Amino acid sequence: MPEQPYEPERAIAGTGMGGAMDLGASEAVTLEKTPGGPQGTGPAGKPRSLWSDAWRDLRRNPVFLVSALVILFLVFVSLWPSALASGSPLECDLSKAQDGPGPGAPFGYDGQGCNVYTRTVYGARTSVMVGVLATLGVAVFGSVLGGLAGYFGGTGDSVLSRVTDIFFAIPVVLGGLVLLSVVTSNTVWPVIGFMVLLGWPQISRIARGSVITAKHNDYVQAARALGASDSRILLRHIAPNAVAPVIVVATIALGTYIALEATLSYLGVGLKPPSVSWGIDISAASPYIRNAPHALLWPSGALAITVLAFIMLGDAVRDALDPKLR
Numbered sequence: 001m002p003e004q005p006y007e008p009e010r011a012i013a014g015t016g017m018g019g020a021m022d023l024g025a026s027e028a029v030t031l032e033k034t035p036g037g038p039q040g041t042g043p044a045g046k047p048r049s050l051w052s053d054a055w056r057d058l059r060r061n062p063v064f065l066v067s068a069l070v071i072l073f074l075v076f077v078s079l080w081p082s083a084l085a086s087g088s089p090l091e092c093d094l095s096k097a098q099d100g101p102g103p104g105a106p107f108g109y110d111g112q113g114c115n116v117y118t119r120t121v122y123g124a125r126t127s128v129m130v131g132v133l134a135t136l137g138v139a140v141f142g143s144v145l146g147g148l149a150g151y152f153g154g155t156g157d158s159v160l161s162r163v164t165d166i167f168f169a170i171p172v173v174l175g176g177l178v179l180l181s182v183v184t185s186n187t188v189w190p191v192i193g194f195m196v197l198l199g200w201p202q203i204s205r206i207a208r209g210s211v212i213t214a215k216h217n218d219y220v221q222a223a224r225a226l227g228a229s230d231s232r233i234l235l236r237h238i239a240p241n242a243v244a245p246v247i248v249v250a251t252i253a254l255g256t257y258i259a260l261e262a263t264l265s266y267l268g269v270g271l272k273p274p275s276v277s278w279g280i281d282i283s284a285a286s287p288y289i290r291n292a293p294h295a296l297l298w299p300s301g302a303l304a305i306t307v308l309a310f311i312m313l314g315d316a317v318r319d320a321l322d323p324k325l326r
Contacts, residue, residue, distance in 0.1 A: 054320035064316035070309040078125040085121040089114065089276045098292035110281065110295040111288045120298050123278040126271065127306065130188050131258040134195035138257075139250040141196060142203030147242070149204075150211035151234060157208070164201035172198055173263060180269040191270050195257050206249055210242035217241075248318040255310030262303050278303045 058064045077084060086104075092114040099109045107116035149157040175198055183190040214220065220237050228237075264270030265279025273280060278299040285295035 146204035146207030150208035252314030
């Protein structure tokens with residue numbers, strides 16, 4: 001069979017069956033400009049990244065949309081609680097103690113005569129702030145330690161692995177009872193510091209495994225062969241491809257930290273009055289559960305919805321960022 005002359009205006013495209021077919025230049029351009037492009041490409045025929053694919057899947061996931069709307073509402077309430085509740089959460093009237101819903105108090109009053117609605121709205125600020133700040137601290141501290149240990153290995157990696165094992169053996173609630181019982185501060189910082197102290201090993205181990213997997217990829221070896229420094233390889237090549245598991249775990253852990261803050265406050269070692277917290281309100285309403293169940297129902301419901309929203313968001317993000325689940 002005579003050889004066909006090489007024509008530079010021809011393009012080669014994969015058939016998807018392991019072979020190849022010739023396309024004319026006009027056909028190749030048309031393929032690139034086709035809306036949506038071939039599978040795995042964007043609107044202009046450019047390869048889609050993991051993040052663009054994940055965002056496309058998230059926008060079509062009703063679980064993500066519902067949880068995101070709930071979280072946006074919680075953020076709004078945390079930033080501007082006065083937009084939804086008038087008055088101060090610290091204003092109480094003992095003459096109205098344990099009263100049911102009424103004008104200006106749709107959720108009724110607690111055992112101290114405080115407006116349950118106002119305290120529930122203002123309690124969102126503390127819970128969300130503690131959860132977000134604790135998650136950021138855990139994610140940054142754990143990712144840096146785990147990423148460096150996974151990349152460089154050696155003695156530092158072995159020491160970090162043993163230290164994380166020790167922290168994993170500490171019961172979280174028991175550790176909070178011991179460590180926070182000696183703290184007299186009424187601010188959120190001791191609680192956040194405790195969560196970071198006991199929460200970083202999980203993120204560290206996940207970041208370490210992701211970095212170990214990423215550093216053996218061909219593009220990292222090529223960058224190292226071209227003389228790229230360790231800092232450039234870590235920041236430009238490894239970190240963007242190893243951060244997805246950390247984001248997933250941190251998103252789910254945020255709801256867990258909110259529940260942990262409420263648990264510690266309920267036990268009396270977390271936040272303390274005059275701070276406003278769902279855990280404090282649940283603890284104060286527990287003795288009056290028979291006479292005033294509404295005082296316990298509303299802060300408990302707000303806490304449950306908040307934790308569930310962040311867990312649902314984390315599950316949706318995990319499904320979008322894990323190609324094996326598609």
